[in-house]
Every structure is written in C-alpha cells, then in structure tokens.
Amino acid sequence: MVHLWRHVPAATRVMEFPVGQEHYELYEEIGKGGAATVYRALCKPLKETVAIKILDFDHEDPDKDRFNTYLRQLIKTGSRDEAVICTVLYEALKGLEYLHGQGCIHRDVKAGNILVDSHGAIKLGDLGVSASLFDSGDRRPKRNTITGTPCWMAPEILDMEEGHGYDFKADIWSFGITAIELAHGHAPFSEYPPVKLFLTILTEDPPRLDDIKDQKFSKQFKQMIAKCLVKDPSKRPSATAFEGSIL
Structure with a gap:
C-alpha cells in the first residue's frame, strides 16, 4: 500500500x-x-x-510475542478482584491520558485492546481507528464518524440526529464500559442485536454495577464507573482529572 x-x-x-x-x-x-x-x-x-x-506488510513486530496475551483472555471466567481491575484500568487510563494529550482519540477502548505481557506490563493497544482532533495544525474539536465497537460506543457517537459530534470524552464512556466488562467478563448489552443495542445506549439509563453479584465491589469503584457513564459528555471527567480517583 x-x-x-x-x-x-x-x-x-x-x-x-x-x-x-x-x-x-x-x-x-x-x-x-x-x-x-x-x-x-x-x-x-x-x-x-x-x-x-x-x-511493509511482511514486517515482523518485535513486540508481538511480548504482548500476545490480551486481557480478555486473562479474564475468561469473568469478574476478578477489584484491586486487579483497578490496577489494569489505571495503566490503561495513563495510556489514554497520553493519547489525549497528543490531540488524539482512541475510539475503541475495551478489554480486548488492553495488552498484558508475561511480566505483567499493561499497555493500551490497537490504534487502528484512532483519530486526531488536529489537522495540519488546525484544531478540529469534534469528530462525526461512527467508529468503534458497538457495545463500547458512547451515546454521542451514535446520536446522528443531534449532529454535535464527539471528542475525547467518548473514550471516557468506553473506559467506563470496559470497567464493567472487567467486572462481569462481558460488556453490558452484549447479547443484544445491533438495533436494540443502539436504542438502549441512546434511550435507556447508563449501565451500572447494581446486581446482587456486584455487592463485592466498593462504593468508590461503582462511583468511578458512574462518573464515566454520564450521557452528557461535558459532565464526564477528562483522563487527567480522573486518574487520581482509580487508585
């Protein structure tokens, strides 16, 4: 190419x-x-x-073997210890903070794109659909392309009628969905067909950790997720402001 x-x-x-x-x-x-x-x-x-x-499509990535274990494989059985989840989320959030600081949106934050190597190093990976809010030095404060994995998409990405676009805060929504994914072993509404899924994201209350099985998670952890999953993106924290509330 x-x-x-x-x-x-x-x-x-x-x-x-x-x-x-x-x-x-x-x-x-x-x-x-x-x-x-x-x-x-x-x-x-x-x-x-x-x-x-x-x-070079024949190029061999030297880090391929090192980062060949996806977090999704790590949590095959579902919910893990809250301290482990928070450690993973904290490292992923640092990656988001750096990315946003460079003027970029990840647009596909999920457990499957968080990599863990055999030494426990955690990296936020797969920037294949990431986008810059800066083109040739000119700031583009919003994006309008529907991009990402459906269960993790923020409402403003799907809300084409409003046409306001989305920015860094869409990653924060996906980050909150990822936290639930790590707690449950799957993303909310993952069993829904596409149309029902999109309507649920747009019209229903955001998902929460409110099942009986979620009683083991702390109030602070649940509040952290709730801050991410606010329908109004302007009321979600930035990655930088959010970092201190995880650990």
Whole structure:
C-alpha cells in the first residue's frame, strides 16, 4: 500500500495525484518507521515533488510475542478482584491520558485492546481507528464518524440526529464500559442485536454495577464507573482529572 503526502503549496493542493507506481520516480529514503519507509519522489505527470510512504506488510513486530496475551483472555471466567481491575484500568487510563494529550482519540477502548505481557506490563493497544482532533495544525474539536465497537460506543457517537459530534470524552464512556466488562467478563448489552443495542445506549439509563453479584465491589469503584457513564459528555471527567480517583 502506498500513501501520498503532497509537499506542494496550499494553492495547488486541489490537484488530483495519480495512483500507480508507474507515475512516480523514487529518490532517496527520508524516513523509516517500524513497518514503513518514506521516500522523496517525483510525480512524473505533474512534475511535483512528493513524499511516498511504503508499508511493509511482511514486517515482523518485535513486540508481538511480548504482548500476545490480551486481557480478555486473562479474564475468561469473568469478574476478578477489584484491586486487579483497578490496577489494569489505571495503566490503561495513563495510556489514554497520553493519547489525549497528543490531540488524539482512541475510539475503541475495551478489554480486548488492553495488552498484558508475561511480566505483567499493561499497555493500551490497537490504534487502528484512532483519530486526531488536529489537522495540519488546525484544531478540529469534534469528530462525526461512527467508529468503534458497538457495545463500547458512547451515546454521542451514535446520536446522528443531534449532529454535535464527539471528542475525547467518548473514550471516557468506553473506559467506563470496559470497567464493567472487567467486572462481569462481558460488556453490558452484549447479547443484544445491533438495533436494540443502539436504542438502549441512546434511550435507556447508563449501565451500572447494581446486581446482587456486584455487592463485592466498593462504593468508590461503582462511583468511578458512574462518573464515566454520564450521557452528557461535558459532565464526564477528562483522563487527567480522573486518574487520581482509580487508585
């Protein structure tokens, strides 16, 4: 796969660049990452200098073996000790705090995307659907694309009628759903078909830890989840403000 970045004046960026390697002449390498290399190149039909990013699909991730244990596999039997859950959530929240500090939304926070290695190191992974709220230096305070895994989606992501979009606070909702997932071994409403699930998220009260089996969880833990799962995103805490309330 080839991605193009147009290094041309803003006034000319309306031009359509051709797709196909025969239209480009590669020059020197200008950058290299874990799974891709960037080259300076010439777009021959337009006689414009561009940067081309070539992805290496045969690349072996050196961390693949280290982080091959997903948290979902760790909690096959469901509910775990609250202290263990809070430790996992705390480390994941630090990842969210960093991501948000870089102007990005994760958009798919869930237990399946929290990685634990054999030494107990915890990482928030899978940034495949993450998005930036900054484009070319201009702040885009909201996103409008419906993206994520349905059971963990915040109401504002699904509420297309309002059209207000969503921001970092959508991750906080997903974080609260993840806390319930870790406590129960599954996300709320996971047995619902899609239409019923979406309607439930939009119209019903947010899920809580209020079953008889949830009596073992502390009041503080339940309050933490309740703060995440507020329908109005402006009333949810930020990842930074929230960090101290978990441990």
